[in-house]
Amino acid sequence: MFARSMLAASLFAALAFTAPASAQQPIVVKFSHVVAENTPKGQGALKFKEVAEKKLPGKVQVQVFPSSQLFGDAKELEALLLGDVQFIAPSLSKFDRYTKKIQLFDLPFLFDDIEAVDRFQSSAKGQELLTSMKNRGLIGLAYWHNGMKQLSTNRDKLTRPDDVKGLKFRIQASDVLEAQFRALGANPQKMAFAEVYQALQTGVVDGQENTWSNIYSQKFHEVQKTIAETNHGVIDYMVVTNAKWWDGLPADVRKGLSEAMAEATTHANKIAKDLNLADRKKIADAAKAKIQPLSKDDVAAWRKAMEPVWKKFEGDIGRDLIDAALKSNK
Ligand code: LMR
16 A cells, blocks of 8 residues: 555656656747738738647647737837737838838839739848848748728718818828828828727728728728729738747747748738728628729829829938839839
8 A cells, every 4th residue: 555655656756747848838929910800911810820830739829819909009019029929910101110111112102013012022122121120129021911002081072182182191100101191281190000990980080091901891981981092002011020039939930930921921912912802892882982993194193292202211211122112013
């Protein structure tokens, strides 16, 4: 009896000693973003979770927090640097406190379409931008597409730049976008994405610019009268992580997460265009806001009105980057 309990005790001690190694806790990886799940970014984040957990069973657990549930625009970059979240994918308009170069993507009418954006992002110059914030503690792992921006207001007429004079517009936290609306004689107001619906509904602002996907999933079309098909800019993302955390990961985990990121990127970028087109159709079918097509002449007028913005930011961005981006248009 005594011998048996001695044996049990020593077995227990041996087990207790080895337990931490065999019951290792998975690394918890938090991915926070501000949009809905049924958007290109929302779907990309879910694909990343699925692939990462399949590739690294028991080693990582990915938690995805959509719709600003964990962190909104105002806090997510700081939270990443503090280690409170491991992946975020802000729109390229939201990095100007970290590098002026990425402001490139906000220049109005720079890219003809999302294919041109893709060609630039895949080029050497585009890829260089992924590591341009390493000295600030941020590493870019991938670009994810959303789509081209459209302009909406609570007015019936929206075909020419004159139609937005004096109106208040919600903008992302970007100095280029601020200059863009000032060039139009409108009043831009920087505001977090999570606050836009209410601001439109209550008339705090008259209008905004966004992709079909964001307009539909946030129901902006229900609180706007007209959406002009301007395609005047792009909303795309950089998936970023904390450089110190990333470099400190075990090599096999970093490799698995990199592979998962590559698969998620392919997925998000493949569905982005179709999702935007489908959401455009849903907005048209809902018939709450009118979709205003524009003639070539109308588009030329918007382009001309926004032109002064380029000169203002060319010095910060660099002519070489602007030329490389322009070359991506076919
Ligand atoms: C916005 O703030 O309008 C967008 O950047 C939101 C997003 O992440 O697509």
